[in-house]
Amino acid sequence: MLSIADHQFDSRLFTGTGKFSDAKTMLAAIEASQSQLVTLAMKRIDHNKDFDDLLTPLQQMGVKLLPNTAGARNAKEAVFAAELASEMLATKWIKLEIHPDPKYLMPDAIETLKAAEILCAKGFTVLPYVHADPVLCYRLEEAGCAAVMPLGSPIGSNQGLATEPFLEIIIEQANIPVVIDAGIGAPSQACRAMEMGADAVLVNTAIASSADPVQMAKCFNQAVNTGRQAYLAGLGNVEKQAKHTSPLTNFLNL
Amino acid sequence: MITIEFNGLAQELGYNSSLLQLIELKNLNPKSLALVLNDQVVPRSRWAQIECQHSDKIDVFSAVAGG
Numbered sequence: 001m002l003s004i005a006d007h008q009f010d011s012r013l014f015t016g017t018g019k020f021s022d023a024k025t026m027l028a029a030i031e032a033s034q035s036q037l038v039t040l041a042m043k044r045i046d047h048n049k050d051f052d053d054l055l056t057p058l059q060q061m062g063v064k065l066l067p068n069t070a071g072a073r074n075a076k077e078a079v080f081a082a083e084l085a086s087e088m089l090a091t092k093w094i095k096l097e098i099h100p101d102p103k104y105l106m107p108d109a110i111e112t113l114k115a116a117e118i119l120c121a122k123g124f125t126v127l128p129y130v131h132a133d134p135v136l137c138y139r140l141e142e143a144g145c146a147a148v149m150p151l152g153s154p155i156g157s158n159q160g161l162a163t164e165p166f167l168e169i170i171i172e173q174a175n176i177p178v179v180i181d182a183g184i185g186a187p188s189q190a191c192r193a194m195e196m197g198a199d200a201v202l203v204n205t206a207i208a209s210s211a212d213p214v215q216m217a218k219c220f221n222q223a224v225n226t227g228r229q230a231y232l233a234g235l236g237n238v239e240k241q242a243k244h245t246s247p248l249t250n251f252l253n254l
Numbered sequence: 255m256i257t258i259e260f261n262g263l264a265q266e267l268g269y270n271s272s273l274l275q276l277i278e279l280k281n282l283n284p285k286s287l288a289l290v291l292n293d294q295v296v297p298r299s300r301w302a303q304i305e306c307q308h309s310d311k312i313d314v315f316s317a318v319a320g321g
Contacts, residue, residue, distance in 0.1 A: 016319075017319040017321070023319075041321075045314050045315065045316050055286045067317065083295045084290070085288070088315065
C-alpha cells in the first residue's frame, strides 16, 4: 500500500481530469482506472457558460481530490492558488505546479522551491511537479514536501520516459514517494516507471486522448500493477554478453 | 444601489448585500466555490457576515478539469 503524508492508497495510478471529450467519459475512465487520487484545476467562473459541477460526481465516487496550481507563473501566485483550493475543496493537499512558459510548460525550479517552502510552513501537503532533477527533488524533500512529481517528458506530449536515467537517481535517493508525472503516453511506459521503483504515476492525456479512454484506463491500471509486482519480484541483471540458459551439449562432437 | 466588479464585469447590488447574497443572486452553488474579495481569499464561513462595498472587486472560482 502506498502512503503519502497521512493517507493510504491501494492504487498507484493517479489520474487527471483534463482533456476528456465529456464529463461522463471522464468519470467512467477514472472508475475503470481504479485511481484513488484525482487532479483538478481551478478557474474563474465564466459568465457566458453554464456552471458545470465537476466536484459532486467526483466526491460521490469517493476519490481523493488533488487540486493543482496550474496557471501560476511564480511562487506568490502558486501560494494564492493553494489557498484558493484549500478554501474551495477543504483540503490541504496541493499539486504545486509553476510553469510560466506556455510552449513547453517546463516547471520553474526556483519559484517551485520558494512556494514549497512557504506552503509546507503553512501546513499544506505539497506534491510539487518538477523537472527530473535529483538535486531539486532532494531540496524539496528537505523543505517538507510529501512527495515529488518529476516529469517523464513535457506535459501532454505522450513522449514517455525521456528522463529515465535521472528518474532512476531520484528514485534511488528519495526518502519520500516519487510520482512520475507528465509525458507518460502508453501503458508500457507506466509499467516501466513502476518497474524502476517509482511509487506511483500520474496519467491524464494518454487516457483522455485515447479513442477509447475507459479501455485505456483499464490498461494503465493493469500496467501499473504489473510494473509494481515486477519491481517487488526483482528484475534480473542486464548483462552485456550472452549467458546461456540451456546446457551447451556438444551434439556434433559425439 | 452600489456597483461592484464581479469576475471582471460591473454588477449593481442593493445596499447591505452580503457576499452570500451575491452568490445566491448569481445562482451559484456556494459549496463548490472559492471567493476572492479585493485579492484576499474569504473563508466560506464569513460570506454571510461580510457586506459588499461600492467598488469592491469580487472574483469567484470553481474547480475545472485539469491534470
